[in-house]
Amino acid sequence: MTTSNGQYIAAIDQGTTSSRCIVFGADGRIVAVDQQEHSQIFPQPGWVEHDAEEIWTRVQSVVSGALAKAGLTRDDIRAIGITNQRETTVLWDRNTGKPVHNALVWQDTRTEDLCKELGRNVGQDRFRRETGLPLASYFAGPKIRWLLDNVEGLRERAERGEILFGTMDTWVIWNLTGGVDGGKHVTDVTNASRTMLMNLHTLQWDEKIAESMDVPMSVLPEIRSSAEIYGEAVGELAGVPVASALGDQQAALFGQTCFDVGEAKSTYGTGTFLLLNTGEKVVNSYHGLLTTVGYRIGKEAPVYALEGSIAVTGSLVQWLRDQLGIISTAAEIETLASTVEDNGGAYIVPAFSGLFAPYWRSDARGVITGLTRYVTKGHLARAVLEATAWQTREVVDAMEKDSGVTLSALKVDGGMTSNNLLMQNIADVLDVPVERPFVAETTALGAAYAAGLAVGFWPDLDTLRANWHRAAEWTPRMDEATRDREYKNWLKAVERTMGWIEEDQTTGQ
Amino acid sequence: MAGSIQSLERAAAILRLLAGGERRLALSDVANALGLAKGTAHGILRTLQQEGFVEQDKDSGKYQLGAELLRLGQSYLDVHELRARALVWADDLARASGETVYLGVLHQRGVLIVHHVFRPDDTRQVLEVGSMQPLHSAALGKVLTAFDPVARAELMESEREAFTPHTVTGLDAIDAEAAVVRERGWAQAVEETWTGVASIAALIQDRRRNPVGAVALNGPVERVCTTEPNGTAGPVRPELVVSVREAARAISRDLGAPRF
Secondary structure (H helix, E strand, O other), X not given: OOOOXXXXXEEXXXXXXXXXXXXXXOOOOEEEEEXXXXXXXXXXXXXXXXXXXXXXXXXXXXXXXXXHHHOOOHHHEEEEEEEEOOOOEEEEEOOOOOEOOOEEOOOOOOOHHHHHHHHOOOOOOOOHHHHOOOOOOOOHHHHHHHHHHHOOOHHHHHHXXXXXXXXXHHHHHHHHOOOOOOOOOEEEHHHHOOOOOEEOOOOEEOHHHHHHHOOOHHHOOEEEOOEEEEEEOOXXXXXXXXXXXXXXXXXXXXXXXXXXXXXXXXXXXXXXXXXXXXXXXXXXXXXXXXXXXXXXXXXXXXEEEEEEEEOOOHHHHHHHHHHHOOOOOOOHHHHHHOOOOOOOOOEEEOOEOEEOOOOOEOOOOOEXXXXXXXXXXXXXXXXXXXXXXXXXXXXXHHXXXXXXXXXXXXXXXXXXXXXXXXXXXXXXXXXXXXXXXOOOOHHHHHHHHHHHHHOOOOOOHHHHHHHOOEEEEEOOOOOHHHHHHHHHHHHHHHHHHOOOOOOOOOOOO | OOOOOHHHHHHHHHHHHHOXXXXXXXXXXXXXXHOOOHHHHHHHHHHHHHOOOEEEOOOOOOEEEOHHHXXXXXXOOOHHHHHHHHHHHHHHHHHHHOOEEXXXXXEOXXXXXXXXXXXXXXXXXXXXXXXXXXXXXXXXXXXXXXXXXXXXXXXXXXXXXXXXXXOOOOHHHHHHHHHHHHHHOEEEEEOXXXXXXXXXXXXXXXXXXXXXXXXXXXXXXXXXXXXXXOOOEEEEOHHHHHHHHHHHHHHHHHOOOOOO
C-alpha cells in the first residue's frame, strides 16, 4: 500500500440525478467541487432506470474535474470516500464488466406486485425482524429478483457464477479498484442494510431470506464496514486507498457528526429523511419507521439508526409554484407566508400518494382543510411550511415512542434550510432548538470523514466533532397552549385524508 | 447635459425614489425629496399613473410602483431568493474570517437583516434575522447609502442618532464618506454603532447592476482592525476587506451580475 502525505480527502457522491466529486481539506472545508448529471430513463409509468456505464463515466469525469479545479494531483489525495443513492440496483457480467440491464432506481415501483407476493400470508412485515424493513418496492433484494426473472438467460448465468450484484457503492468501488482486472466486489453495512437481504444483528447476508427471494448468494458482494481500506484505486487516482462507503442519508448523519445515542439529523429536500442514532441497539419500530445501520467504523461495533422519511416536503412548495402558480420561485414561499401572522385556520396535508410514516395508509389523499372566506394565499403558504414542520414532529414522536430517547436538538441540512420561517416553525413545533451547521454538503462530508478516519488522516470522532460548527440556531418561541392546539388541528386534518381511495386495499400497520 | 429632457429626468427620479422596495410615498414626500414644486410632481405622477408605472392607493392617496414596471422586468429582488443564493458564500466568509456575517437590504429608512451567519466558535448566539441596523452608522447602511439613491433619500428623512462618540451624523460628512465608499467599493464602520465592534461591508448587485443589498462582516475591533504601535486601533485588516469583497462579488455573480 502506498503511503501518501496527501493533505486532502476526495468524496464521490453518486446521487440520483448527478454524480459529484468534492475535495475536502483537514478542517472539513470544501476545496473544489465538480458535478455532472446523468440521464433518467423512464421506460414506462412508475419505472425509473439509470445507465450504470454512463454513471461510471460521469464519476471518472468529476474526479478529474475536481482535481483540476483544486489544482491537485493524486499525490495530494490521502483517501477516497464513497456515498451514494441507496437501493439502486445493478447486475453485471464479472468477465466483461458490462451491466446486463439498466440499473433499477430506488424510486422504481415495478416490484410492487412482487413484494405483495413475497409477503405471502404474513404481509409486508415478513422480513422486518431480520432486516428492519417492510416489503416495499424501494429495496434492492426484490429488484435483483425482478432482473433475474426478466432478463433472458440471466438466472442461468448467475447460477454459473458469472454475474455480480451491486448497489451504486459496489459498482463504483469495483470499477475504481480495477473492474474486470481485480476489482473488489464489496459493499458496506449501511448499503447492505437497504437490500432486505442482510440480517441486522449478524451483519451478514441472510441465506433464508435470499432463498425466499430466489436470489443466489453467489451474486452478492462481501459486506464490509463503512470505514476501512477496501482496495487501491487504478487510473486517475492510482494508488489512492478507497476507504469508505455510506448510503447518502447515513453519510449525512455521519457528516453532521451525530455520533451519540439520541443525536438526529434531518435533511430537507424535495422529500425529507430524518435519522436518529440509537447506538449499538437494534430498535424495532412499531410506529412505521425503518431500522437501519447508521455506520460501522472498521472493527468497532456497528451503530444503528431509526429512519423516518417524509415523501412530500420541498415538493409541496414546487407544487405551489408549478401546479398552482401562486409563487414564481421556491424562495418566494417565505415572502408570501410572511405577509400573514398565522395559517388563518387552514391546514394542508400533502398525502399525494398516501400517508407515509408513521401511518402508512395508501388509501389517503391530500387535503386542504379549515377553509373560510378569510383565508388568503398567504395563509396557504404558511400552511405549506407548517405541513413540513408537523410531519417532522410526527416522525420525531414516532422515534421517541420506539426508542425511548427524547430529542434535545435537531441538526438540519438540505436546500430548505435557507427558509428561515420554516426552520423557526420546526423549532416551534418540536419545542427543541434547530441547528444548521457550516458546510451544507454534509453527505459528501460524511463520506470524506469516514475515509479520513480509515487512513488515519483524522485520529478520532472527537476531532471530527470539533470540525462541526453552528452557523445558525432557531430556538422555540411558540407557547405550549398554541403548540398543543395547532398539533390537535393538524392531527384532525390528517384524519380527513384517510379512506379517500375506496377500492384500494390498505396495506401496512 | 445637452439634449436631455427635464420632465423625463424627473419622471426617472420619481420612479427611482419609489423603487426602494415595497413602499408608498405621499405627493409631498416625492416633491420634497426631489426638490420639485408640488404641481410639477403631481403632473408627472399623473402621467406615470396613466402609463401604469405608478399606482395610487385609494385610501391614503400615496403613490407606489405600478404593475407595468413589473412587466418590464423591473421587479425588486425577493429577499428570500437573495438569502438562498447567498447562503454558501456567507457561510464561507464567516468560516474563513472567524467573524459574524450579515446580509442586509434597505427597508423603512434602515437596513433589514435578511441573513445572519454565526461566528464559528459555537458560543451562544441569537439569530438576528428580521432585526434592523442604522443606515448612517453601520457598514451595511453606509454601502447602501453610497450606491443606492433611494437609501440616500431615506437617510435624509431618518433620525441620525449618535450611538457612540464615533458616530458621524452630519449629512456633509456622510456624503463625503459615501464618495470614498463609491470610489473604493467597500465601507467600514469602527465603533460607530456599537462600542468595541468594527464592521466591513460591500455591495451586492443584481444582473442589471442594481444595488440589491450588502454583505458585512462584524467583529471585535481587536480582531477586525490592525493595531497601531501605540496600542490603539488602526485601519481594518486588508485581508478581511478582500474576503468581504470576494463574497459580495460571488453573491452578485450568482444573481447574474456581470463579472467585474
